[in-house]
Amino acid sequence: MLKQIFLVYSFLSIAVLPSLAQKNKKSFPAEIGMVSYTYRNSFSKDVAKTLDTIKILGITDMEFSNLFGKKAEELRKLLDxxxxxxSSFGVGYDDLVNKTEEVAANAKTLGASYVRVAWIPHKAPFTLEVAKKAVEDFNRAGKILKEKHGLTFCYHNHGYEFQPYEKGSFFDYIVQQTDPKYVSFEMDILWVFHPGQDPAQLLDKxxxxxxxxxxxxxxKGVKGDxxxxxxxxxxxxxxTGQLDLPAILKAAQKAGVEHYYIEDESPNITKQVPQSIAYLKNLQM
Incomplete structure (x- = not known):
């Protein structure tokens, strides 16, 4: 009898358990978050109902880049x-630079750990002078946010920074010239790929x-610039598009990315967002 039990156990170990382990092995073990901009049109009409919709999708981690006409305290109450x-509060460049204390107060009221800026004002093409000014502003504001308020500043790339500069790009210049104690980054993977870069390689770098x-x-088929x-x-x-998401997410895990937010700017979010969530939940290594 013991021999039979042993043989059954051995069979399970060899044939079944590895397949179960493979089946349960995902390349996206992190929590799936959402950027408020995805639901910007709905939020502008009814914040509470939009949050209900997002919660039904199983999302409990948000990055807000707009208060949608409410005070931070009101929005926090709806979230609670x-x-x-x-977890992250996005603001405009001018507010970061000129209203740093107000930005910090709102971020802390919302419960955010991060403050994010997604655009450096400039006239095309992006220039070294603009990059230098951004480095100066990011270091200064990032130091205030970190040392005075315990918040981490992140800059969100948007494509134009990858224009060639010296042996790299202006993005390389910004990363290398900002103080890592005060300036971190949020990678928008589309806006790394669109100007011709590899998000996984940049994460490794x-x-x-x-x-x-x-x-x-x-x-698919869209050419970047x-x-x-x-x-x-x-x-x-x-x-369903051009990006190699398994490779990117593996690199992101290795890099220690802490929050992942779905951002879909299209008018098809009712269909596409659930599809994106299902893709992430079922993604295999």
Missing amino acids: ERNIKC YGKRFKLMHLKDLR FSGQTPVENDVALG
């Missing part, structure tokens, strides 16, 4: 009532400088 957290990530995919712009219809459900 639904057990949703705001700068590792822990990347704390946050925007997950999005670019429609350094403009930082593409029609919103070119945002497609994750896994």
Whole structure:
């Protein structure tokens, strides 16, 4: 009898358990978050109902880049009532520079650990002078946010920074010239790929400088450039576009990215967002 039990156990170990382990082995073990911009049109009409919709999708981690006409305290109350957290608060460049204390107060009220800026004002093409000014502003504001308020500043790339400069790009210059104690980064993977870069390679290059990530995919056949712009219809459900998401997410895990937010700017979010969530949940190594 014992021999039979042993043989059954051995069979399970050899044949069944490895297949189960492989089946349960995902390349995306992190929590799936959402950028408020994905639901910007709905939020502008009814914040509470939009949060309900997001919660039904199983999302409890948010990055807000707009208060949608409410005070930070009001938005925090709506979040708390639904057990949703705001881990990152996005603001405009001018507010970061000129209203640093107000930005910090709102971020802390929302419960965020990060403050993010997604655009450096400039006239195309992006220049070294603009990059130098951004480095100066990011270091100064990032130091205030970190030392005075315990918040981490992140800059979100948007494509134009990857124009060639010396042996690399302006993005390389910004990363290398900012103080890692005060300036981190949020990788928008579409806006790395669109100007011709490899998100996985960039994650390998700068590792822990990347704390946050925007997950999005670019429609097949679309050609990129350094403009930082593409029609919103070119945002497609994750896994249906051009980006190599398994490779990117593996590199992101290795780099230690802490929050992953789905961002879909298209008018098709009702269909595409659930599709993207399902893709991430079922993604295999």
